[in-house]
Amino acid sequence: MKLKERVALITGAASGIGRAGAQQFAAAGAQVVVADVNELRGNETANLVRESGGVAICVRTDVSQSAQVQSLVSTVIEQFGKIDILWNNAAATTLCNEQDRPVHELPEAVWDQMLNITLKGVYLCSKYVLPHMMKVKKGVVINTSSTDGLIGQGGYDSYTAAKGGIISMTRSMAVYYSQFNIRVNTICPGFIHTEVIDPWMKDPAARSAIESLHLTRVGKPEDIAKFAVYLASDDAEFITGGIFPIDGGFTAFKTKVTDYSGLRKSQ
Numbered sequence: 001m002k003l004k005e006r007v008a009l010i011t012g013a014a015s016g017i018g019r020a021g022a023q024q025f026a027a028a029g030a031q032v033v034v035a036d037v038n039e040l041r042g043n044e045t046a047n048l049v050r051e052s053g054g055v056a057i058c059v060r061t062d063v064s065q066s067a068q069v070q071s072l073v074s075t076v077i078e079q080f081g082k083i084d085i086l087w088n089n090a091a092a093t094t095l096c097n098e099q100d101r102p103v104h105e106l107p108e109a110v111w112d113q114m115l116n117i118t119l120k121g122v123y124l125c126s127k128y129v130l131p132h133m134m135k136v137k138k139g140v141v142i143n144t145s146s147t148d149g150l151i152g153q154g155g156y157d158s159y160t161a162a163k164g165g166i167i168s169m170t171r172s173m174a175v176y177y178s179q180f181n182i183r184v185n186t187i188c189p190g191f192i193h194t195e196v197i198d199p200w201m202k203d204p205a206a207r208s209a210i211e212s213l214h215l216t217r218v219g220k221p222e223d224i225a226k227f228a229v230y231l232a233s234d235d236a237e238f239i240t241g242g243i244f245p246i247d248g249g250f251t252a253f254k255t256k257v258t259d260y261s262g263l264r265k266s267q
């Protein structure tokens, strides 16, 4: 049990990667706090964890709202006495799919909302959790960015800006908070089959095009969750400031040509 007696706060855990994270963290022994704006589905996640014998609560929280984040942190401290692990995973994924645009077409209101949820949410949760970790000189912060924060993704200019910001902030946080033995790392998922990308997965042409850019398949939420468990555990005690693409090779493959021998001139 790599995370026995740890308290893990996971944002955006009502579905997808965060839900798989809550389940994997609990299976590794952590007590889990699900923080999500979607209370109904957040409670479903907490119930799934409890049905498997784990400990979990859901606290409805909009991570872009300072007062709600402060109240979340107070609730966790009252109930569990500490926060060992913060996984900043919530993002405005629906907004990204439906309303993100190249900058000249991007409404200012969409930009503001995207940055408030996806980037400011990471700042707010970190701001109010870190003092509790600093007091005990130990803690782990994991952020979810995206491969879209590492390479170009045309037409998603507010999402990529927010995800790129998370990557830069991870590095500066890792440097500063190392004096408190707090590790800060970021995971950059590739295409992971959650509801967000389900429409593409249902279109055979889109699915095969996307799959061809990955190792053998698109990712599963568990691929990310298992890596997060590792990062949160003491097995990763020497790892901070890391930006980890967990993407089936997506950022490495320009096109997936593995054998260039036919193109070489014979010597």
Ligand SMILES: NC(=O)c1ccc[n+]([C@@H]2O[C@H](COP(=O)([O-])OP(=O)(O)OC[C@H]3O[C@@H](n4cnc5c(N)ncnc54)[C@H](O)[C@@H]3O)[C@@H](O)[C@H]2O)c1
Pocket: 011, 012, 013, 014, 015, 016, 017, 018, 035, 036, 037, 038, 061, 062, 063, 064, 089, 090, 091, 092, 093, 094, 117, 144, 145, 146, 147, 148, 188, 189, 190, 191, 192, 193, 194, 195, 196, 197
């Ligand atoms: N699925 C992918 O292919 C993929 C790829 C790269 C990065 N990511 C990132 O992984 C994370 C999880 O994505 P997912 O695919 O599981 O998507 P998802 O939509 O299933 O999960 C996002 C969660 O965030 C919650 N949320 C949205 N706004 C919120 C707010 N203001 N306050 C609190 N919670 C809020 C949603 O209710 C939802 O439960 C996100 O950060 C996403 O950007 C996903």
